[in-house]
Amino acid sequence: MIKRYPNGTPYQQKLALDQTIKFKSKTANENVIYGNRGMSLEEEINLSNKYYLETNVAVIHKKPLPIQIVNVDYPKRSAAVIKEAYFKQASTTDYNGVYRGRYIDFEAKETRNRASFPLSNFHDHQIKHMKACIRQGGICFALVKFVAHQEIYLLPATVLFTYWDRRFSERKSIPYTTIQEQGFLIDYQINPRLPYLQAVDLLIENLNSVN
Numbered sequence: 001m002i003k004r005y006p007n008g009t010p011y012q013q014k015l016a017l018d019q020t021i022k023f024k025s026k027t028a029n030e031n032v033i034y035g036n037r038g039m040s041l042e043e044e045i046n047l048s049n050k051y052y053l054e055t056n057v058a059v060i061h062k063k064p065l066p067i068q069i070v071n072v073d074y075p076k077r078s079a080a081v082i083k084e085a086y087f088k089q090a091s092t093t094d095y096n097g098v099y100r101g102r103y104i105d106f107e108a109k110e111t112r113n114r115a116s117f118p119l120s121n122f123h124d125h126q127i128k129h130m131k132a133c134i135r136q137g138g139i140c141f142a143l144v145k146f147v148a149h150q151e152i153y154l155l156p157a158t159v160l161f162t163y164w165d166r167r168f169s170e171r172k173s174i175p176y177t178t179i180q181e182q183g184f185l186i187d188y189q190i191n192p193r194l195p196y197l198q199a200v201d202l203l204i205e206n207l208n209s210v211n
Helices: 011-035 041-054 124-135 157-165 176-182 196-210
Strands: 059-062 067-076 079-087 095-099 102-111 116-118 139-146 151-156 173-175 184-186
Touching: 041 059, 041 095, 041 102, 041 139, 041 196, 102 116, 102 124, 116 176, 124 139, 124 157, 139 157, 139 196, 151 157, 151 176, 151 196, 157 173, 157 176, 173 176, 184 196
Parallel strands: 102 139
Antiparallel strands: 059 095, 067 079, 095 102, 116 173, 139 151, 151 184
């Protein structure tokens, strides 16, 4: 005998619907816990930097966002409350630090474009900063994530400069194929999640061979 609710709806149909909902919820949770899907490039880099610091491989940090504080309230001596503040224009890049005795400075960018990386993702003050660092012997690059391809490349700053300096006379983006050919593909792993310093090693080798 089929059990029914007072309105005549079969009880088993309701049970099946609940099971379907529970299954979908479980699948979504598994993606968050095990797959870490949707993690931003910044989060991936920060986790990797934490691993590099804890294992004494490198000291690399994200630079704090510059803020102009305008109004502060002091409700009591032991506490201060910021009432008004503004974001200032950043003057440098996202990350810097020391690795293998070399100064490291880089920018992290993402794009959903499949065929190219728009130069509009960068700003003139960032390019000027990287050029100044390179003149002092620093290692500069950009970590570029193609979301559509789920690929991350280390793009040497010199390649970026070439396209940046020609952006008004030629194209305003860097072709995906160019980044494939002249960049270094970074494969995900467990620890660190984004082993980008392996690509930095290759970049340093290339620079040493040229010099």
